[in-house]
Amino acid sequence: MQGAGAPRRRGPYSRExxxxxxxxxxxxxxxxxxxxxxxLFMRFSIMPYLTRRLGLDSVAFGHLQTxxxxxxxxxxxxxxxxxxxxxxxxxxTLTFLASSAFYLLLAAACSPALPGVALLYATPLPVAFMQxxxxxxxxxxxxxxxxxxxxxxxxxxxxxxxxxxFGSLLGGTLSATCGMQCPATVALVANLVxxxxxxxxxxxxxxxASAHDRAVxxxxxxxxxxxxxxxxxxLLQSGVLPVFLIKVASSLPFGLFMVMFPIVSxxxxxxxxxxxxxxxxxxGLLQMVxxxxxxxxxxxxxxxxxxxxxxxxxxxxxxxxxxxMSDVLHFCLLMPGLVFSLCALNVVTDSMLTKAxxxxxxxxxxxxxxxxxxxxxxxxxxxxxLLYRSFGVPVFGHxxxxxxxxxxxxxxxxxxxxxxx
Numbered sequence: 001m002q003g004a005g006a007p008r009r010r011g012p013y014s015r016e017x018x019x020x021x022x023x024x025x026x027x028x029x030x031x032x033x034x035x036x037x038x039x040l041f042m043r044f045s046i047m048p049y050l051t052r053r054l055g056l057d058s059v060a061f062g063h064l065q066t067x068x069x070x071x072x073x074x075x076x077x078x079x080x081x082x083x084x085x086x087x088x089x090x091x092x093t094l095t096f097l098a099s100s101a102f103y104l105l106l107a108a109a110c111s112p113a114l115p116g117v118a119l120l121y122a123t124p125l126p127v128a129f130m131q132x133x134x135x136x137x138x139x140x141x142x143x144x145x146x147x148x149x150x151x152x153x154x155x156x157x158x159x160x161x162x163x164x165x166f167g168s169l170l171g172g173t174l175s176a177t178c179g180m181q182c183p184a185t186v187a188l189v190a191n192l193v194x195x196x197x198x199x200x201x202x203x204x205x206x207x208x209a210s211a212h213d214r215a216v217x218x219x220x221x222x223x224x225x226x227x228x229x230x231x232x233x234x235l236l237q238s239g240v241l242p243v244f245l246i247k248v249a250s251s252l253p254f255g256l257f258m259v260m261f262p263i264v265s266x267x268x269x270x271x272x273x274x275x276x277x278x279x280x281x282x283x284g285l286l287q288m289v290x291x292x293x294x295x296x297x298x299x300x301x302x303x304x305x306x307x308x309x310x311x312x313x314x315x316x317x318x319x320x321x322x323x324x325m326s327d328v329l330h331f332c333l334l335m336p337g338l339v340f341s342l343c344a345l346n347v348v349t350d351s352m353l354t355k356a357x358x359x360x361x362x363x364x365x366x367x368x369x370x371x372x373x374x375x376x377x378x379x380x381x382x383x384x385x386l387l388y389r390s391f392g393v394p395v396f397g398h399x400x401x402x403x404x405x406x407x408x409x410x411x412x413x414x415x416x417x418x419x420x421x
Contacts, residue, residue, distance in 0.1 A: 020201055022143050026152075028201055029139045030159050032092060035194050036099065036132040037163025038170070039187035041284075043106065045171025045277050046180045048262035050109065053180070054116045062381030065259060067124040069377025075128030076374060077231045080367020083135050084360060087205040088142075091135040091363070092198035096191045098129035103188035110181035134370040138363035141354050142206040150299035150351045157291020157343055164284025172277025207359060234365055239356045247349040248372050250312050250407050253319065253400035254342065255373065259380030260388050260396075268393050269328040279328065286335055291343035304348045309411050311348065314341030315404040322397025 020028060051061045083091035102123055109119035137153060144152040174182040235241050257264070265276045298307060318337045325331055350369050357365045387395045 025201075025203060025206065026140060026143055028197070029136050030155065032096075032194055032198060032202075033132060033136045033156060034159040034162050035190055036096070037160055038167040039099065039103065039190050041164050041167025041280065042171035042174075042183040042187050043103075043167075044262070044280070045168055046110075046175050046183055048266065049175070050106075050116075050180050051120065054109075054120060056117070056120075059385070061262075062385050064121070064124070065381045066378050068127050069374040069380070071124055071128040072131065072374035073371050073378055076131055076134060076370040077364060077367040079129055079131045080134050080138065080363040080365070080370070081231060083138050083363035083367070084207075087203070087207075088135060088139045089198060089202040089204050091138075092132070092202050093195050094129055095132045095135055096195035096198055098126040099132075099191040100188055100195060101126040102130060103184050103191060107181050107184035107188055110179070110184055131367065131370060134363065134366040137350060137354075137366045137369075139202075139206045141362045141366070142359065146355055149354065150304065150347055151296035153350055154291050154295040154299070154343070154347045157295065157347070158288050158293075161284040161286070161288020161292065164287065165281040168277040168280035168284065172274040176274050231364055231368070234357055234361060234368065237356060240353060240365075243349055243352050243356075244368070246308070246312075246407055246411070247345065247353075247369065248375065250315055250345055250404055251342070251372055252376055252379075253396060253403050254315070254338070255376030256380045256384040256387070256399070257322075257396040259377055260384040263385075263388070264393060269331070271328065279332075282332065283335060283339065286339040287343060290336075290339050291347060294340070295343055295347050298344075299347070299351075304352055305411075307344050307348045308352075309408065311341045311344035312404050312408045312411060314338075314344070316401055316408055319397045319400030319402075319404060322400060323394045325393065325397065 047064075048061060051064065056064075079091060079095070082094070102125075105119055105123045105125070108114050109116045109123065133156070136156065136159075140152050140156070141149060170186070171183045174186065235244060262276070265271045265279065269276075269279075271279065295307075302310075314337050318334055318341060321330075321334050321337075325334065350366065353365050353369060354362050384396075387399070
């Protein structure tokens with residue numbers, strides 16, 4: 001029997017893989033992720049402008065973002081464990097239903113006939129279960145061989161890029177031509193379609209037979225989804241905590257900047273909603289190309305630890321350049337290096353952490369990985385807002401340079417294993 005901290009060995013795939021077969025389920029997973037991310041970036045394109053239209057200032061917007069982050073921070077590991085224990089179908093369906101409830105509240109908040117402020121503050125209620133990416137990562141990890149995992153996870157970058165491009169464009173364009181309620185309504189319908197597709201075509205379990213048997217003993221009770229000790233225990237397994245801390249530390253500075261980006265784009269870059277949408281579409285295009293095409297090829301030529309060093313080095317150099325940034329053109333020139341570092345860090349650390357735990361715990365581990373962004377979203381509005389008001393945009397570059405330089409020094413003292421042929 002495989003130990004909890006041993007490298008994963010995959011058994012035969014579950015009989016419940018469904019009528020689509022393994023390739024079909026993987027393809028549908030990519031499509032569902034793209035759908036969810038498109039709606040997410042439609043939301044990003046209207047939220048700061050909606051809060052301003054309702055008479056709320058940047059502090060209120062920051063409090064709302066903090067609430068979103070705190071709830072997702074709590075919900076990520078729980079939903080990951082739920083996916084491990086109840087299966088991909090239940091997890092995907094729950095995610096899309098929660099997202100549908102969110103966009104229903106958001107669409108109602110856009111209506112002048114309804115109490116918009118109260119409804120806007122109610123939108124965080126379903127956010128804890130809006131965790132489509134870790135569920136998709138678990139599904140891909142369950143259906144991929146270990147040597148294929150970095151490339152398979154990297155293809156999710158194509159989904160992220162497509163979602164960012166179309167979501168940003170649709171959000172900005174629809175809000176400018178049809179009003180802010182239109183993108184929220186379109187996202188509501190799209191998520192209801194996603195819930196139906198998930199319930200109909202995603203198999204009950206994507207675990208291999210041996211992993212599923214460990215997760216749910218035959219004739220035995222289901223493991224407690226809310227067992228926080230079991231969730232925390234994963235972090236204490238060999239090789240997990242150092243990589244997880246590197247993931248958190250390296251991504252935190254840029255995360256602070258991205259949390260404040262809606263304010264930076266309006267105040268510092270002087271962009272309107274449509275222009276901000278175009279900028280995020282460019283960011284998405286870069287991520288689609290780099291994570292979907294470049295990272296997979298590099299992972300076949302270099303070890304994961306070498307790529308991890310390269311990503312942190314990239315953050316150091318880009319952070320130094322961000323400290324000198326003065327307009328949106330400079331930011332566009334920095335984007336390729338920034339996106340490479342971000343994509344390499346996320347793909348490599350997710351792959352390393354997934355391989356470090358048993359197949360029965362991939363969802364829980366990826367749920368823990370998914371807490372990094374909500375952690376930033378929780379701390380970002382307060383900490384990022386304080387830094388921005390006190391020191392301006394260059395401070396984000398200084399913080400990114402300093403923190404990642406320390407991380408790089410730590411990584412440089414560790415030996416890099418050679419890539420096996």
